[in-house]
Amino acid sequence: MAEHDQPAVLTRDGLEALLGALRAGGYRVCGPTLRDQAIVYDEIDGIDDLPVGWTDEQDGGHYRVKRRDDDALFGYAVGPHSWKKYLHPPRRALWHAKREGEGAFTVEAEPVPSVRYAFIGVRACELAAIAVQDRVLIDGAYPDNHYRALREGAFIVAVNCGEAGGTCFCVSMDTGPKARSGFDLSLTEIVTDTGRAYLAEAGSDDGAAILALLPSRPATNADRGIADAAVANAAAHMGRTMEDAKGVRDLLLANLEHPRWDDVAARCLSCGNCTMACPTCFCTTSEDDSDVAGAEAGHSQRWDSCFTLDFSYIHGGSVRNSPKSRYRQWMTHKLATWWDQFGTSGCVGCGRCITWCPVGIDITEEVRAIHTTPGATA
Numbered sequence: 293m294a295e296h297d298q299p300a301v302l303t304r305d306g307l308e309a310l311l312g313a314l315r316a317g318g319y320r321v322c323g324p325t326l327r328d329q330a331i332v333y334d335e336i337d338g339i340d341d342l343p344v345g346w347t348d349e350q351d352g353g354h355y356r357v358k359r360r361d362d363d364a365l366f367g368y369a370v371g372p373h374s375w376k377k378y379l380h381p382p383r384r385a386l387w388h389a390k391r392e393g394e395g396a397f398t399v400e401a402e403p404v405p406s407v408r409y410a411f412i413g414v415r416a417c418e419l420a421a422i423a424v425q426d427r428v429l430i431d432g433a434y435p436d437n438h439y440r441a442l443r444e445g446a447f448i449v450a451v452n453c454g455e456a457g458g459t460c461f462c463v464s465m466d467t468g469p470k471a472r473s474g475f476d477l478s479l480t481e482i483v484t485d486t487g488r489a490y491l492a493e494a495g496s497d498d499g500a501a502i503l504a505l506l507p508s509r510p511a512t513n514a515d516r517g518i519a520d521a522a523v524a525n526a527a528a529h530m531g532r533t534m535e536d537a538k539g540v541r542d543l544l545l546a547n548l549e550h551p552r553w554d555d556v557a558a559r560c561l562s563c564g565n566c567t568m569a570c571p572t573c574f575c576t577t578s579e580d581d582s583d584v585a586g587a588e589a590g591h592s593q594r595w596d597s598c599f600t601l602d603f604s605y606i607h608g609g610s611v612r613n614s615p616k617s618r619y620r621q622w623m624t625h626k627l628a629t630w631w632d633q634f635g636t637s638g639c640v641g642c643g644r645c646i647t648w649c650p651v652g653i654d655i656t657e658e659v660r661a662i663h664t665t666p667g668a669t670a
């Protein structure tokens with residue numbers, strides 16, 4: 293990296309200048325914002341669109357936004373959205389067909405997107421989730437060129453967490469709370485003698501180049517100490533812990549008939565919320581549509597979930613026809629067979645599946661229940 297790779301401190305005005313510079317550079321700037329009583333991701337025009345002075349309260353099946361007693365810009369954990377809504381959207385057209393005359397028609401593939409996103413406020417667990425999706429959708433056996441184009445065009449501004457959410461367990465999964473790689477710029481919100489500020493570190497040449505353009509001052513050892521203490525505070529106050537995360541693969545595969553699967557199946561609604569909220573779940577199905585006149589037709593891809601019966605429908609029946617088999621498929625894929633397929637865990641410890649499960653099923657609790665059964669661990 294160039295000379296600008298030294299950490300710098302930005303004020304709120306410096307941050308506003310960052311958003312302006314990204315917009316001037318042709319990026320569509322997206323970040324957290326408060327909408328419908330939740331902190332979601334959407335296009336933002338400036339700092340005032342961030343959830344200034346808001347935080348969240350999260351637990352199994354529970355989410356509330358609350359006022360803070362300060363004007364922190366990033367004082368909350370991840371919400372119901374993840375960045376996959378941009379990189380791997382819920383629905384996208386694949387091709388479009390048009391009748392051109394008697395017996396003739398044309399088929400046009402959907403063009404590769406040219407939009408360049410700048411994501412503001414990407415947490416460490418979310419960087420890990422993007423890296424997981426990269427392995428599947430870029431490095432996997434069937435690369436997705438739309439995903440690749442969006443990924444290559446994206447500028448990522450990470451934010452190191454100073455507080456952990458009630459369902460976070462990134463420390464157990466070794467994915468956070470500090471961003472280690474996969475970003476262009478990282479920010480840590482700090483409170484100094486002169487007020488609230490943002491310790492900025494470049495993670496790429498593009499990040500260093502844009503940082504050099506912003507009004508800032510060099511970071512001091514004191515600034516770094518405050519930032520390190522903030523991240524250590526988040527690490528020390530994780531809402532959840534994954535028991536023996538390194539041994540989970542073998543634990544689950546050795547306990548496929550454990551009675552706990554019946555217990556969780558009795559609670560699971562098979563609604564699929566956990567897969568929709570999860571930043572790493574990538575499964576899709578395809579759909580066809582046509583107009584009533586039969587002149588035009590389209591083929592599109594949309595998110596699917598292993599919790600639906602249709603998902604495993606083959607030759608007149610579903611392979612996984614009970615909630616037990618579907619929940620077990622989801623959890624063993626996330627935590628066990630994902631390793632075999634992609635060389636990584638499918639879980640980054642973001643906690644979304646716990647918060648957004650309507651009945652509060654908690655993946656860490658399900659693992660703990662099996663782990664603590666006498667004889668369950670080999």
Ligand code: SF4
Binds near residue numbers: 566573640641
């Ligand atoms: S399985 Fe749950 S905690 Fe793990 S990455 Fe997905 S949503 Fe987050």
Ligand code: SF4
Binds near residue numbers: 599649650
């Ligand atoms: S675990 Fe919870 S969120 Fe997932 S399908 Fe079952 S009820 Fe829905």
